[in-house]
């Protein structure tokens with residue numbers, strides 16, 4: 001299974017977009033100077049405490065977040081503003097660790113079981129943990145900042161399943177295709 005594909009049931013065109021996104025994000029990881037987060041766009045949507053959380057993200061994660069939000073608005077122009085804000089913050093939990101390219105590539109392509117993971121250094125185990133739990137970690141970070149509960153919920157659930165929540169389905173679709 002492709003790591004990072006939230007629902008595991010992507011339409012073929014989204015599989016291609018998802019893979020293209022992974023390649024681009026890996027390339028950006030290696031050449032961080034090429035990250036061009038649209039911060040003016042993001043900060044135009046976010047409330048002040050949300051903006052603080054957004055600014056704590058690595059530029060490469062902000063670049064991805066802005067692309068997801070732009071795609072969300074392109075596909076669903078009537079998306080709720082709180083969904084757009086969640087799109088801009090969905091991966092904020094990854095800010096729990098500094099951005100290290102080799103870690104990001106590894107945790108995206110491989111998730112070992114606990115017995116195998118136990119043989120690796122603690123830093124790497126922590127990277128796997130943050131990757132696996134980043135949705136919850138992000139929600140916790142936003143809750144601590146007293147961010148709107150709906151934004152927190154969307155961030156917490158952004159790896160699905162949408163379970164009948166149309167706005168969450170839109171966010172997941174935009175993320176999967178980016």
Ligand SMILES: [Fe+2]
Pocket residue numbers: 090091134135158159
């Ligand atoms: Fe995520």
